[in-house]
Amino acid sequence: MEIEQLFGQPTNEQNLVSLFDVILGLSILTLMVLFFFISIAYLFNNAQTNNPDMPENSVTPVATSLNQTNNAGISQETSLTPVAITPLIQANNPNIQETSVIPVATQLLNTQIPQLTPNQQYIKNSSQIQQNILRTLSIQNAIYQALFKEFQHDLPYWLAEIDHATLTMRFQNPDLFFDIGSSSLNRHYQSILADFFPRYLKILQKHKAAIEAISIEGHTSSEWRGSRSKDIAYFNNMALSQARTRAVLEYCLLQPSVSQYKEWLRSLLTANGLSSGRIIQENGIEKIEYSRRVEFRIHTW
Template identity: 55%
Template sequence: MFKRGKGHGPEDQEDHWIPLSDLMTGLMMIFLLVAVSYMTDMELANYRIKRIAVRYNEVHDALYRDLEKEFKNDLPRWGAEIHRDLSIRFREPDVLFATGSDALKPRFQAILNDFFPRYVAILSSPKYRKSISEIRIEGHTSSFWNRSVSASSDDAYFRNMALSQARTRTTLAYVLGLPSVSGKKGWLKGLLTANGLSSSRLIYDKNGEEDPALSQRVEFRVRTDAASRIARILEVSR
């Protein structure tokens, strides 16, 4: 493969190494092309991720502004507040449910009758519809169970878990049954979820102590599809 003749002189040795050097050069070029291709793919993936991040921030900020504008005059009388993470928190436990019950109080039903159709109208608008990946109803409790019943911290946690899950399911069933959103029920069924979180996300006062009243709450939270889009890009890049 490498020899032109049977001689063993310097010229013959030179003939022996020239094809080998060409082979090594070819291998180096192949390696270089692979490296450049990999770097190009990674740069393209990074560019796409940055675009998604910018788009996510734009959608996130615009949605926050639209929700705040729509509900800012109603939140105080509802005992609710909106946060930058796109959560709307109903934080008056006496308005929401009776102690230990998952039945919605009439006052909370009236609030949902007003709030939810307007909320859905914003989220399902052409401006945001394709960016929404989940609409979460989250139920939260304090770390306490019925103070008249002896229960360990684990018992209290699991009992509150069952209660918070029941409350979110009841809330979901109620809002999904509102006639004012019947035209969007199919869309909502693919996105609306009930999530009972027990006492896993307590609220604390300035002294670092648990605030039992504020910890008992219901939150509506929006998640966009930015994370899933980035995951798909990384998978393709691999």
Template identity: 50%
Template structure:
């Protein structure tokens, strides 16, 4: 009898032990479930915030393109310039108007264009200043350079030239008296970028169009990308 009673007590203790373990496992499963649900909710919230930024970015792109187009549509043909919807870039593409060959000094005709263009350009951008990350003045060249000893030599000579040209453009437009109201913002947000021949204009066969590659562009970059980066960093 005593031995049977002992086995019964031991079996009861074992059952109590396994019941406790099963209760613990069930509790852990509930905890993990709540963590998973919370994590999924954070992912959904993050996705919704990024989608909202993408929608706002698209709306801003379209609105800014429309405003730039409305402001300059009559002037672009006479300036031999164009406006690109995707990059919000205004491209001045007649090299003989911009600079003398191999020089970084602005031609008088280009100065006249910039006097007309730049104050109006800033007036349009001012409506979107909270949505903008940067305004880039980009200088582009062809890949050619007379007297270059190699393609890499030509590339760096053109790099120096394109950097000098964008600095000349930036200095000229920032000194215009007509932009006094925007000058502080312009100094903080406009950059000069000499890109040498890294982004040439090509024809349908992929051949470089040298004259079209020699150009100056005013390109707008919105802050949508940085907002998305901030969301992703905050979630880490």
């Protein structure tokens, strides 16, 4: 004993105490570093939550830097998941089990990425919806103005009108353009369509990126001569309105002046016969002549 004390050689008991102190010190240091990064991430997350006016890009670089610091062993192509960063935490402290590391890793990742509050997300979504509505209204107004400028002097002679809200070119009383009960176009209506349709397409071509579909719609009144019931009148008018819209579509597409638009038109032009499903009324009374009509309607995105 005196020789060991004289030359300062440690005993086995002293060796064990020194080794235990080293392990304990490393463990405490590892936990301090881990909680240090968690505290920094928590502070930045609180800064974003308490200051909703702070731009997201002022917090994101810090969170990104924190991710890169904590996960220096992960390549940029590896996604930051609790499972991905678990080995790094265990490497600093082998005694920690994986099941106890994953919850800590999950919390760490969640605190690093600033999340929008429900109110902030609602405001963001509402702003996007408002922007989409304003964009759609702006496009529709531009199309309407172009159509009105082109056809304003022709509308009275064609017995037609343009509906601003639905971008519908409406030809009233098609009985003037078809023989009664017939789907064959008379010469008068043929001349109108030959003048109208090429000019119409020329305008739409300038806005084709915003156009989803063009529909030719045939409408009738609720009347049908000699019908015994409303059902029979409806079925007969359905067949008539469908036949008339097909006749209009065929005549328009066969015009030589629209051949350059034909491929484009085939992808979005439809012909729909709607019978008396959408009659026009005034004070609850059907307006027979106004209910009978052919419409060219533009549908925008």
